[in-house]
Amino acid sequence: MKIALFATCIVDGMYPRAAQATVAVLERLGHEVVFPKGQACCGQMHVNSGYFKEAVPVVANHVRAFESEDYDVAVAPSGSCVASVKHQHPMVARRAGDAGLEERATAVGKKTYELSELLVDVLGVTNPAEQLGSYFPHTVTYHPSCHGMRLLKLGDRQAGLLRGVKGLELLDLPEADQCCGFGGTFSVKNAYVSSAMLADKAANIRSTGASVCAGGDYSCLMHIGGGLSRQGSGVATLHLAEILASTEAAPVAVPGPAGQPVKVVVK
Amino acid sequence: MSRTALGMPGLRPGSGNLFAEEKFPSAARRELGNAQLRRNLKHATSTIRTKRLNVTGELPDWEELREAGSALKTSVMARLPELLEAFEANVTARGGTVHWARDADEANRIIHGLVKAEGVDEVVKVKSMATQEIGMNEYLEEHGIAAYETDLAELIVQLDHDKPSHILVPAIHKNRTEVRDIFLKEMPGVDPGLTDEPRRLAMAARAHLRAKFLTAKVAISGANFGIADSGALSVVESEGNGRMCLTLPGTLITVMGIEKLLPSFSDLEVFLQLLPRSSTGERMNPYTSLWTGVTEGDGPQKFHVILLDNGRTNALADEMGRSALHCIRCSACINVCPVYERAGGHAYGSTYPGPIGAILSPLMTGVEAEENGSLPYASSLCGACYDACPVKINIPDILVHLRGKDVDAHRGGLPSQLDVGLKAASWALSDGRRLGAVEKLLPLGRAAAGKDKKIKKLPGIAAGWTQSRDIPAPPSQSFRDWWAKEHKES
Ligand code: SF4
Secondary structure, X not given: OEEEEXXXXXXXXXXXXXXXXXXXXXXXXXXXXXOOOOOOOOOHHHHHOOOHHHHHHHHHHHHHHHHOOOOOEEEEOXXXXXXXXXXXXXXXXXXXXXXXXXXXXXXXXXXXXXXXXXXXXXXXOOOHHHHOOOEOOOEEEEOOOHHHHHHOOOOOHHHHHHHOOEOOEEEOOOOOOOOOOOOOOHHHHOHHHHHHHHHHHHHHHHHHOOOEEEEOOHHHHHHHHHHHHHOOOOOEEEEHHHHHHOOOOOOOOOOOOOOOOOOOOOO | OOHHXXXXXXXXXXXXXXXXXOOHHHHHHHHHOOHHHHHHHHHHHHHHHHHHHHHHHOOOOHHHHHHHHHHHHHHHHHOHHHHHHHHHXXXXXXXXXXXXXXXXXXXXXXXXHHHHHOOOOEEEEOOOHHHHHOOHHHHHHHOOOEEEEOOHHHHHHHHOOOOOOOOOOOOXXXXXXXXXXXXXXXXXXXXXXXXXXXXXXXXXXXXXHHHHHHHOOEEEEOOOEEEOOOOEEEEEEOOOHHHHHHHOOOEEEEEEEHHHEEOOHHHHHHHHHHHHHHHOOOOOOOEEEEEEOOEOOEOOOEEEEEEEOOOHHHHHOOOOOHHHHHOOOOOHHHHHOHHHHHHOHHHHOOOOOHHHHHHHHHHHHOOOOXXXXXXXXXXXXXXXXXXXXXXXXXXXXXXXXXXXXHHHHHOOOOOOHHHHHHHHHHHHHOOHHHHHHHHOOHHHHHHHOOOOOEEOOOOHHHHHHHOOOOEEOOOOOOXXXXXXXXXXXX
């Protein structure tokens, strides 16, 4: 299968290792990965902040970028950005009165999958240890990000994949379904409420005793990781893709509390 | 959609207690400092969440019920003028009188006139959101009429000269010791040895209220549902005090928002399943009262309904926002909201707190009214409210829609830091090459980080982030650059 990678702006600029890991996992399964060059961002920061007008060119760019490449399905290592592509893009176009863009955006959205959705529903990954050689000998707790959980209804897909990783011990996160408090510009506009939400999330994570908090969205993980780092907790944050990409031959190191980038060995 | 686009003449914004007088972030910041409040809220909301999940989870057709509730309300909104006229005709035919109030002030004046005509200076009240919304108690008090709340929690709030902070549990912000102290200080003739045992507190309230029920000549209620094809009304409650008010006094005045209509009695089948399960987490609420007009020799002999607009047609004129009028005031969205749980109800200013308040208040008043434009931002858009809502109001989408209205209302003014930032971001993020060029600056960010590879302090609006969170040092190259090198692209 030819798979177009939508890296998402935050992974592209801040956490390239999650995109590299996504490529590694997909290639390991024997698929061809392409990277539509014109891509930039899904625009949800603009939409969610009420800047619909400014979101239009961002959405139009995404649609153009993913129309100009030939592929079977598109994938992004982010539930939130995929939910934006699927739900917000047609809405932004409709609001701008651009029926043509709405139709094209809907078509792109239909072909776009969140990583765990693609792996489980389309590529039939049921046993990461066997099918991907995934190996990660650490204690891990898992935060299900709101948009993946509620907008994409990912259910057990991400946690299920983690459970299938060799050596990984998955520890239940108390109040897992509670938002971490990120919410894009919410975290600066309502910084105090956001920080209070983060404090509870971090306390719940620390109460598990896990050495890693995993998730499927680097936006939330940057928020949670930022809090854990400020608290000097020593708990690291890692994306699901990085854990799936980790093998016995080339294990992904758990980043230190400072969150230094980790070298991911591709292939 | 703008009002003018619909060509609707004479739309008036809502008035009364629908306003945030202070911007939400600063009000929330103050409330966050109240540790007692946060403990109460955490305890109360998590208990009720579990109860609700148990009783909604046990119904195999819960999702179908939600669909049905949503579809019924959608059709009611589409047929509202016709249903309201039918309701008026049926109430009148059964001996009631219907009054129309365009805003809070009109409603209060009508109520005052009706009470004055009975020659009394005291009325008893059934717990009602509509009368809170219009500030009726305060209005009547100014005109020499005392309105006694008979719902226990409303009574506590009233005795304390406070405001409710939750639509179902108005005194959620008080614990029982505080309640005892309020009773000792404010309740005439209370036993000075009163303890904070819940049963003793309830008995004290009962003794206080019983006298009022037996002497009051006028009662004022809200309504959960109005039935268009018969003119029947319904109040759903837990304590039975409402039923006393609805049956004992000789005159009953009911204030009902125009959106509370259902086409016919059989539609209650859906809503009497949805409401108690979503609200108190019970399969059935203890008291459901239904009445139609006046029945000779039974119950109130004079019956008035005030149909209240107060900004509801404003909300109805907003194509994206109108489904907020489907709300049946169950409070499920409030109980699951992580922002409400921390900020509490008073931070929202309006009678309607939490996620529903954050959309309903600005829809009824317009986003430009007072600080109501700050309410749609009081959400991380986690979506828990939408999942919980029994009539499937897509609160997150409406929040975002109203943010759009707020941003548009401020265009042309002095740009904020966020304006500038998001406009620049739109430029960079709408072209892969531009973003690639910006990403070439990543090493600069790396240099800005400390030895420990963290960024701990940022200026301006971003300081909100670094108050509790670090940012890791950016990578030395973007994914885009890595990919290009791997694939020998330029
Ligand atoms: S918006 Fe929905 S969940 Fe919230 S109070 Fe209204 S009906 Fe209940």
